Amino acid sequence: MAYCRMQTGQTGMDTFQIYKIGFLYMLKTRLLTATIFSALIVYVLSFSPEHLFPHLFVIIITVAIFLSGTEFAALRWNIMDGSVAIEQPRPKLKAKHFAIGFSYAFLIVSYYFSTYIFENQPQKILIIPISWTFLCFFISAILIYRRAHDMHTASNKLLNVIAGFIYLALPAACLLKLSMIQFDGSYRSAQLYFCLATILMGDTGAYFIGSRFGKHKLIPKVSPKKSIEGAIGGLLFSGLTALVLSHFFNLPFPAWYAILIGICMGIAGQLGDLMESAFKRAGGYKDSGNLLPGHGGFLDRIDSLILGIPVAFLFFSLYK
Incomplete structure (x- = not known):
């Protein structure tokens, strides 16, 4: 009996160790991929x-x-x-x-x-x-x-x-x-950083607000974890980020226009995320692929940008 318990415990430890090693490997791969792609994008946009x-x-x-x-x-x-x-x-x-x-x-x-x-x-x-x-x-x-x-x-x-x-x-x-599109006096690629950061912060805000305060499901058949509270939090983050970045990058927008762009981009970004989730759920898939090491599918990473970028282009073109 003692031998059996020892074997069971050893097997459990082995399973835990395997899981831990797998998790650390995935985390390392995820960070490495993110670092390489981020460095590449920053170099192209700025340097x-x-x-x-x-x-x-x-x-x-x-x-x-x-x-x-x-x-x-x-x-x-x-x-x-x-x-x-x-x-x-x-x-x-x-x-x-x-x-x-x-x-x-x-x-x-x-x-x-x-x-x-x-x-x-x-x-x-x-x-x-x-x-x-x-x-x-x-x-x-x-x-x-x-x-x-x-x-x-x-x-x-x-x-x-x-x-x-x-x-x-x-x-x-x-x-x-x-x-x-380039505005006089603004930084190089300011409009691209503005759009990427606004949509990214919207996703981040939706996640944290939804995790902490989310009680009412948004569209459970498409994405069970997303909540109405998280969606509203994401829009607030997008609006505030747009306001701050328009000033930081010296974009010529008045405050109300920057906030309007941020909120509209946030709405479009969340719709893009939900749309791609619906595609995956229709097929019973967790990820859209594995072409991006550690991150799953490439489509999973840009789903919010797919609808957010045309909205940003519309607002920037109207102001230009």
């Missing part, structure tokens, strides 16, 4: 040579859309392929998903180079991006319907391909245009 900044920034956007677009395609298509009979940690990524992600990413590249090719003919800038988009629609329709066994599923797949251009490529184009 890269100014003549290289547009090129480096479009590379970052393109990679982000490629990876998140791949995960988006996998999330939606695996549901329709019937591969969600049992709950899985993340969707399986296949070659066709990467091809769809590439189609979204290349739209950003085509738009960027069009601004140089047709620099003196702005009315022609959208010719190449629109042509690429319709080419993708055409090829997707042929490949999907040619191999389809069920027209209903095939049509849904095609519609999801089209939706990805609106859901991912359009916000990315807004981010690219936002990076070109």
Whole structure:
């Protein structure tokens, strides 16, 4: 009996040690990934040579859309392929998903180079991006319907391909245009830091306020842990962050306009987060992927930005 107790205790200790080692490894990987990506973004936004900044920034956007677009395609298509009979940690990524992600990413590249090719003919800038988009629609329709066994599923797949251009490529184009807006007297890339920090602080505020005071569920079928109190707290954090940063970065906004931008970006960011959670819940997935070591999916990290950035671009463009 004593031997059995010793063995049981030893097994428990071994399990605890394995769990501890796994947790520390995941934490180390998470911190390393966050440090590398943060350092890269700060370098490009603040310290890269100014003549290289547009090129480096479009590379970052393109990679982000490629990876998140791949995960988006996998999330939606695996549901329709019937591969969600049992709950899985993340969707399986296949070659066709990467091809769809590439189609979204290349739209950003085509738009960027069009601004140089047709620099003196702005009315022609959208010719190449629109042509690429319709080419993708055409090829997707042929490949999907040619191999389809069920027209209903095939049509849904095609519609999801089209939706990805609106859901991912359009916000990315807004981010690219936002990076070109510059106010006299403000710091370099001030508008980008402003948007990233406002949305990030909104997420942080929603988490802490919701954890401490959350009692009323927001949309439990989509995200059981999110609360109305947390959502309101997140909006307050976004508004206050926008107010502080508009002054810190020397942006020309009056206080009421900065707060309005922050609250509207906070609302859009929370909707983007809920939307991506709905995609995952529909397939029974915990993460959108594992392309970002220690953080899960790339789409999980930018879901709040997807709707938040177009709102920011709208407000910045109206004021400019």
